[in-house]
Amino acid sequence: MNYKSFITNVPDFPVDGIQFKDITPLLDDEEAFHSAVDDMAEYAKEIHANKIIGPDARGFIFGASVAYATKLGFVPVRKPGKLPRETLEIEYDLEYGTNKLCIHKDDIGKADKVIIIDDLLATGGTVKASIDLVERAGAEVVGLAFLIELTGLNGKENIKGYPYKSLLKY
Amino acid sequence: MNYKSFITNVPDFPVDGIQFKDITPLLDDEEAFHSAVDDMAEYAKEIHANKIIGPDARGFIFGASVAYATKLGFVPVRKPGKLPRETLEIEYDLEYGTNKLCIHKDDIGKADKVIIIDDLLATGGTVKASIDLVERAGAEVVGLAFLIELTGLNGKENIKGYPYKSLLKY
Numbered sequence: 001m002n003y004k005s006f007i008t009n010v011p012d013f014p015v016d017g018i019q020f021k022d023i024t025p026l027l028d029d030e031e032a033f034h035s036a037v038d039d040m041a042e043y044a045k046e047i048h049a050n051k052i053i054g055p056d057a058r059g060f061i062f063g064a065s066v067a068y069a070t071k072l073g074f075v076p077v078r079k080p081g082k083l084p085r086e087t088l089e090i091e092y093d094l095e096y097g098t099n100k101l102c103i104h105k106d107d108i109g110k111a112d113k114v115i116i117i118d119d120l121l122a123t124g125g126t127v128k129a130s131i132d133l134v135e136r137a138g139a140e141v142v143g144l145a146f147l148i149e150l151t152g153l154n155g156k157e158n159i160k161g162y163p164y165k166s167l168l169k170y
Numbered sequence: 171m172n173y174k175s176f177i178t179n180v181p182d183f184p185v186d187g188i189q190f191k192d193i194t195p196l197l198d199d200e201e202a203f204h205s206a207v208d209d210m211a212e213y214a215k216e217i218h219a220n221k222i223i224g225p226d227a228r229g230f231i232f233g234a235s236v237a238y239a240t241k242l243g244f245v246p247v248r249k250p251g252k253l254p255r256e257t258l259e260i261e262y263d264l265e266y267g268t269n270k271l272c273i274h275k276d277d278i279g280k281a282d283k284v285i286i287i288d289d290l291l292a293t294g295g296t297v298k299a300s301i302d303l304v305e306r307a308g309a310e311v312v313g314l315a316f317l318i319e320l321t322g323l324n325g326k327e328n329i330k331g332y333p334y335k336s337l338l339k340y
Binding site: 008010013014020022024027028029030033034037051056057058060061062064065067068069071072073074075076078081082083084085104107 | 183184192204
């Protein structure tokens with residue numbers, strides 16, 4: 001499917017100079033959303049993932065849907081103060097600003113082969129932080145999937161050595 | 171399915187006196203998560219919804235998954251500063267604190283029969299704000315679905331007249 005026709009470019013959002021890729025028209029289209037989740041689910045099966053991880057908040061949209069489609073469990077990576085039990089925590093740089101992410105210490109472990117799913121691979125900061133959390137929890141990252149890859153920001157460098165799939169590239 | 175066995179009670183989170191219902195063990199269990207999404211999807215079909223709405227952030231988990239399961243489009247209700255195009259906005263009281271929510275002005279319209287999906291019905295503030303946004307956008311709310319209903323907080327009063335289903339009650 002030509003996913004690009006469902007992505008709206010919004011200039012200067014959230015700050016001047018950023019060309020924001022708005023995915024809401026794709027989510028809003030039942031065929032396009034369904035097909036994107038199916039493509040990610042197929043990839044998750046190919047790499048034999050047995051657990052799906054999605055970072056707060058847009059990673060929940062594709063992560064949880066792929067978990068449903070593959071009939072696997074879903075583990076959220078969240079901002080501080082959101083997960084109520086004991087967490088592992090990491091701070092990292094964003095495309096604009098900094099961020100902190102957490103995972104429940106006992107949500108994943110040695111038996112887990114994890115795929116991390118997010119809507120966007122930009123600089124790769126969020127997914128690299130998620131990889132670090134997963135590995136500190138003792139699980140293995142077998143792959144990554146993104147709806148969009150912004151190739152100009154070279155996020156690839158941040159996730160060297162990890163197989164990944166992006167459904168569309170700019 | 172006995173969903174309650176997958177919910178962990180965490181006392182005094184996020185503030186003293188709150189008994190937080192942690193849904194992450196349910197998400198992490200492939201059978202329980204899949205079954206909960208199926209139950210909500212069945213209800214969405216029963217009430218002839220043609221669009222799924224989920225509020226930021228945990229509403230994305232069930233909302234998007236039910237959208238996939240029913241092959242309907244998904245529209246996010248988000249915190250301010252997250253949606254890049256023109257939005258409708260509403261401020262409301264939370265169980266603890268206040269919150270503001272937004273929806274893209276053109277994501278839904280007169281033809282849409284909406285189901286709003288969230289993990290939790292507490293005081294009903296978030297879902298009532300989402301109902302108001304949907305109706306201001308010109309669409310019809312045909313029902314609501316929640317994983318958990320905290321009956322003691324009487325959120326039912328806030329959503330009077332709207333059909334809803336909750337998968338488990340405390």
